[in-house]
Amino acid sequence: MNRAQSTSADQRSLKKLRVVHYLNQFFGQVGGEEKAGMGPEVREGVVGPGMAFAKQLGEAAEIVATVICGDNYFGEQVDEAGAEVLKLIQKYKPDLVIAGPAFNAGRYGVACGAVAQRVTEALDLPVITGMYPENPGVEIYRRFAYVIETGNSAAAMRTAVPAMAALVKKFAAGAAIGGPEEEGYIPRGIRKNFFHQERGARRAVGILTKKLKGEEFVTEYPMPNFDRVDIAEPLSKVEDATIALVTSGGIVPRGNPDRIESSSASKYGRYSLKGVEDLTAETHETAHGGYDPVYANDDPDRVLPVDVLRELEKEGAIGRLHPYYYSTVGNGTSVANAKKYASEIAAELVNEGVQAVILTST
């Protein structure tokens, strides 16, 4: 930091930061589950955990008001409740908003996150909250707040408050906010460019040699954490089961009526197999742009084996083929979209009495 910067930081630190604190009904000391339906209310000054914050913040910042809202009220109408809470917060002209901490309380975490989104988007103010990493509020709203990682219950208040307060004080001092590891918040999914002293190739080799030597190393690109799906129970009687075909290989009726994209598909299609014994180049084709389509277009059964399943149906090896198949393009499709399509498709199939799915790719 150069001299000019440090001077301006000192000047800013003279000003006491105005903070509004968001709490649910429980920490707002209104009551437990029976009060979870209460709408947003405001109290001047500190309430509940705000007392602990006030002690930690000292002269750096002052909680000028506390907004309290019931978890159910917020959860049942996130948009309306968010707007109401924002209005109350806005009135106090804060420099920063603290929400929670919510620990592992799901509804509370989501409310804190939604408040953070409102405040960030409408007022462009920093929001500091605290949650257990598995709180659903983290996944949905981490972009909008500095979410300090906390323990999973209110017993962790004594460590959560000082950690959150430390970050508030940094803002109060006008200091630069460091990366997630340095400051103890959960990564927000935001990338910041900076010049590293060493070029990438050198750093990568450095990491690799550490790994080979069995030494500790820190990756610069943590792999996303995909969930694992438990394998389903085996079918007790395949010969009675209704089997459906679902593919990410892009097989669609010829002409691609739903215009499923050849890459990064934004949708999936549901198509009839009633009276269809065999897929041919005249009836079907692939919309997939990630592999050579010649052989799939020549005989679409190669990707979506309708012919074989019809044979198995006739032999009595399976109960019947479900009269509809689902298709999308897996090429470049995001995990979040794939997950969404799958849960919609699965719900429909279960609803229609399908016992098993054959999922084919390319």
Next chain:
Amino acid sequence: MDLENQERVKSLAEKHGPENLVVILGGAEAEASGLTAETVTVGDPAYAGPLAGVSLGLPVFHIVEPEIKEQVDPEVYEEQIAMMEMVLEVDDICEEVKNYREQGSKYLG
């Protein structure tokens, strides 16, 4: 410690004076006992209840601590507590509660 119990302890302390009360815990686990002991001495650590920021400083013991055990009729203790005492982590519980008592109880002789 739930909100109702915090309110009860608080109003009992107001009614009788904190110097005239002793809190005896029966919690089955060290951390929970410690949290309760903290609540009635330095205040509610979760800052959620009526004792948030209120330091009553009450003397607090767990029923399995020797100070209390010695004062109970051995037959009654045998009948009411001994069974549980066998399965509890008595040392951990005593240590947790003692820790908060020494930190926060104001009225011990």
